[in-house]
Amino acid sequence: MTYMPKELQKVVGTRPIRPDGVDKVTGRANFGADMVMPGMLWGKVKRSPHAHARIMSINIDKALKLPGVKAIVTSDDFPPIASEEAFVGEGPMNFRDLSRNCLARDKVLYDGHAVVAVAATSPAIAEEACELIEVEYHVLPYVIDVEEAMKPDAPLLHDDLFTQGVDPKPNHPSNIAKVVAFAKGDIDAGFRDADVIIERRYSNAPVHQAYIEPHACVVSAAADGQCTIWSSSQGQFMVRAYCAKLLGIDISNIRAIPAEIGGGFGGKTLVYLEPVALALAKKTGRPVKMVMSREEVFRGTGPAAGAVIEVKLGAKKDGRLTAGDVVLKYQAGAFPGSPVGPGCMCAFAMYDIPNAKVTGYDVVSNRPKVAAYRAPGAPNSSYGVESCLDELADQLGIDPLSLREKNAAKDGVKAVHGPTWQNIGYTQTVEAAKNHPHLKEKLGPNQGRGIASGFWFNIGGESSAACHINEDGTAVVVSGNPDIGGSRASIAMMAAEVLGIPVERVRPIVGDTSSIGFSFLTGGSRVTFATGMAATQAAEKVVEELKRRAAMIWDISPDAVEWKDGKAYPAGPNAGSFEPLPLAEIALKSGRTGGPISAEVSINAQGAGGGWATHICDVEVDKETGQVKILRYTAIQDVGRAIHPSYVEGQIQGGVTQGVGWALNEEYIYDKDGRLENPGFLDYRVPVASDLPMIDAVIIEVPNPRHPFGAKGVGEVPIVPPMAAVANAIADAIGIRMRDLPMSPPRLRAAIDAQEPLPKAAE
């Protein structure tokens, strides 16, 4: 389909009621934990209490004797898998590592690592059985911190892990899995040319995606080998592929049915429970249900990577950047695979820097394996660069927004990772920030304002969608992607636009793996873009068929029929004189004109436009307690075209909120033995509604010509600028630069104390 200009769009760009809204607010929606089956067993996991230990023995005898226990599985129940990398989920995934993450083999690599799983007739019996299982460990030295893990004498997690990307190939194993590097121009010359050079070190913590719904699944395995998986994930096809690979089952023997999902943000792009439940179901011949507790979610599932970010910037006195050098050390968790590559590519994406170098390290340590989180990798590197840029602006005496404007990447500028930018909307976000009334608001004592920008690529990929016309002229659109951010609404709206009918007459459905063609998982802000394209093309095929049916009814050539506002019209006076035929009338006669009217389209969508954002944040610091209050927040973003503006605003507000949590409070706290001390929302502080003002989401529309309605992904980039925006605002408020996140009250209070020591009490 060619691009439909905004002026012609009647449904796209409106704000209809979301199709899943009533189910969600009345409790009718079925999430992963809502599924039950007759004869169902309950599965529970016994997890490692050690950060790093060799498994010497596992004794299940006592547990097996407990009445109600039906089966126990360990890694011995999973076939051994050779090291093999594939791009099934959100990043390159090594199947061997994934298998060992689901159930540890030989060694446990973090506190909470799954070791054994039990199926029993009740959750209580399964838990009791876990207590009765005796695991003998040989405790090993552990390492949590990324820079400690990089040292040559650090405890090694994997004897067979040799650093990739260095010359010569290393002879000794290391916790550094990979080194990546990108460069542009002559970095030394760039710094020589600079009037001012600034060099800083920053760090941010690994944080959890903190989706409200814990992982949950129900799995059934029939005697003939047919398996069915109901689970909450970001991709039913991803669940099917991983389970098939990890357990050696043909893909055709697995049907994965997506449940409603209570948040994912990237954290549900891989599997934890499903293969274990499947192994238990196969062993017992009965359905098995597994639901994680919140503690298990924190201890056993992937956080986003934390990082150390070293930034060196060189600039002329007028603010023009001459050189930039960034070193990124990313936490991968227990297995390689941090998002350091995208982190490197996003670090300087917003800027036109003639000479630049970015070097990234992917580092394993005794933490849960990281998983994707909105714009994976970009928030870390951007936090460092955007903070350092603010410090540079301060040193040069230049307004931070003007400094960004002066150095902004535009069409035709070469990115540090190589490609020449095209059709990018960064400068529009800076321009909108300059003109926003937020900048005119006066600030009081201990109040400050921070600016930061961000970029994320967005992706397309494989998507399938089907459009079926019902007998009464309504339509059903089936897609292969779980709806985690409003994709059902946007897909229905795009199909309605093509069909020319009200969106209320289109029912969007998420299909299971046996009812719709393959679709890559929901992530990378790709579904409204890519699956929306598939749905649009399916609706177009249906329109072609509707025109053919109308032609048959009128006994004229299909070429002489045109489609407008949900009706068939004769294309001109020569076509004949007929009353317009509404979709409902054609549908009613479909049996007589050739049968049901439907179409399915599968594509590999290309041309996802990148997302650009500039944020403005006002804070007030309570210098007595160290608490930071967000006073006002404006997030400006190029979204291509907002298909459903309310959802777009919601994505922006959600991303900002999560970024503010990353900035101010969220972190994993480990004890001296490497055990996680805060695996719950009481001690792991995410922002709640009362912590934030209404976030003003400002939508900029630079249409993506590769999408029929101009859409770009929107859910990733809003989490990129907040960490730096908040840090810059705090520095502006009290003159203290916080370079290590989170900027929680105790840390901020300590920094204030260091700057302004309390007077000594009178002797």
Add this chain to the structure above:
Amino acid sequence: MPRVHFSGQAARRFTAGQTELEVEANNFRRMVLELDRRFPGLGRQIEESMAVAIDGEIFQDAYLAQLNPDSEIYLIPKIGGG
């Protein structure tokens, strides 16, 4: 002829340090086949773990993406998302 640029890592592993070279091909698939013929193993590496930016637009798994005689091609890590 289209010009292909490699990151340091791919260059180190497969092209003996060459970071850019010309390839006679009019689409992405032919470019990959030609690169694999010249540097065995590079084709698989590209298909399994790399995305390609052709004239500034990023493609993933894009056999049929067209190349122009003056196309600028960068091989970069694959990109996912959250």
